[in-house]
Amino acid sequence: MINEIQTNFYRITLRMPYRLKHVHAYLLAQDKELALFDTGLNMPGAYETLEKDLASLNFSINNIRHIFLTHVHTDHCSMAGLLQKKTGAKIYLSAAAFEEYQHFRQADSAVKQLKKFYARQGMTSGQIDMVIEEYEDIRGIITEFNADNYLQNNEIREFGDWKFEVIFTPGHAAGHTCFFFRKEGFLLAGDHILPYIAPILSPNIFDDNFRPLATYLESLNDIEKLPIATIYPGHGNAFIDLKERLEEIRLHHKKRKKMVFDHLNVKPKTTYAISHEMFGSELSDFDKFLALNETLTYLKELQFEGAIKEGMAGDVLVYTRIENTG
Numbered sequence: 510m511i512n513e514i515q516t517n518f519y520r521i522t523l524r525m526p527y528r529l530k531h532v533h534a535y536l537l538a539q540d541k542e543l544a545l546f547d548t549g550l551n552m553p554g555a556y557e558t559l560e561k562d563l564a565s566l567n568f569s570i571n572n573i574r575h576i577f578l579t580h581v582h583t584d585h586c587s588m589a590g591l592l593q594k595k596t597g598a599k600i601y602l603s604a605a606a607f608e609e610y611q612h613f614r615q616a617d618s619a620v621k622q623l624k625k626f627y628a629r630q631g632m633t634s635g636q637i638d639m640v641i642e643e644y645e646d647i648r649g650i651i652t653e654f655n656a657d658n659y660l661q662n663n664e665i666r667e668f669g670d671w672k673f674e675v676i677f678t679p680g681h682a683a684g685h686t687c688f689f690f691r692k693e694g695f696l697l698a699g700d701h702i703l704p705y706i707a708p709i710l711s712p713n714i715f716d717d718n719f720r721p722l723a724t725y726l727e728s729l730n731d732i733e734k735l736p737i738a739t740i741y742p743g744h745g746n747a748f749i750d751l752k753e754r755l756e757e758i759r760l761h762h763k764k765r766k767k768m769v770f771d772h773l774n775v776k777p778k779t780t781y782a783i784s785h786e787m788f789g790s791e792l793s794d795f796d797k798f799l800a801l802n803e804t805l806t807y808l809k810e811l812q813f814e815g816a817i818k819e820g821m822a823g824d825v826l827v828y829t830r831i832e833n834t835g
């Protein structure tokens with residue numbers, strides 16, 4: 510489905526089988542040339558759907574000259590390589606996003622790291638194998654692409670009469686980028702800010718020092734400073750009440766962090782055990798994995814704040830509350 514939002518600016522909605530059911534890509538037109546922002550999920554029929562959507566506006570896939578990626582999660586980038594192969598379109602993303610994409614391509618080292626990382630959080634090898642299976646499925650659909658150049662933070666890019674600013678917004682993904690159109694007042698937000706769910710945060714399995722929550726909250730501050738009239742997110746409807754939404758998301762994380770803290774005491778617990786206590790066993794295996802990532806995100810922050818401490822019990826990491834003796 511494709512909708513013209515304003516003259517020469519379009520929203521393309523593509524289906525996907527995941528929980529969110531759909532993902533948006535955005536399109537700018539300048540005469541017959543097109544710039545695509547994100548690509549949708551590379552699932553059967555998706556390419557043909559995009560072809561049909563473009564044909565309904567008298568464009569073709571071959572009119573795509575540029576592809577800008579907000580981040581390298583499959584639902585946003587997995588068709589990029591396919592489109593580049595067919596059209597020769599240039600692809601732009603942040604260097605950090607490209608690095609994430611490359612980690613993803615180097616399966617062996619990523620799988621090894623994944624096993625090590627999650628075993629330390631108290632997951633069993635059976636549970637980890639299940640995650641790796643999902644991960645291999647996901648990896649298979651990302652088509653290979655080359656980056657033509659890297660986006661730089663705060664640079665201004667031009668496409669025909671269009672002008673937009675590149676705003677780095679790490680958090681949901683380490684290399685996440687938003688695109689801000691100052692004159693028109695709109696932000697292509699990717700998954701940085703969504704209308705009805707708080708974007709998922711996950712640890713970086715290659716970098717123990719990465720603080721997803723702190724990084725994410727800082728990136729929220731960065732977009733709050735911009736004179737944004739309308740947010741166009743990767744999922745869900747466009748919205749205008751940015752400040753209100755920012756407050757809701759900040760409050761959500763504050764509450765969740767408190768909830769994690771409330772599950773800790775002097776008895777050492779693994780991330781898996783805490784997550785299991787908090788979210789229960791009703792979840793599907795993959796949702797359990799997402800819940801564990803979320804729990805770990807808050808544990809990292811609580812540890813940084815000095816409220817809890819991390820220790821080792823055998824080969825696994827455990828967390829305890831730091832008792833306030835004062």
Ligand SMILES: [Zn+2]
Nearest residue numbers: 580582681700
């Ligand atoms: Zn995402």
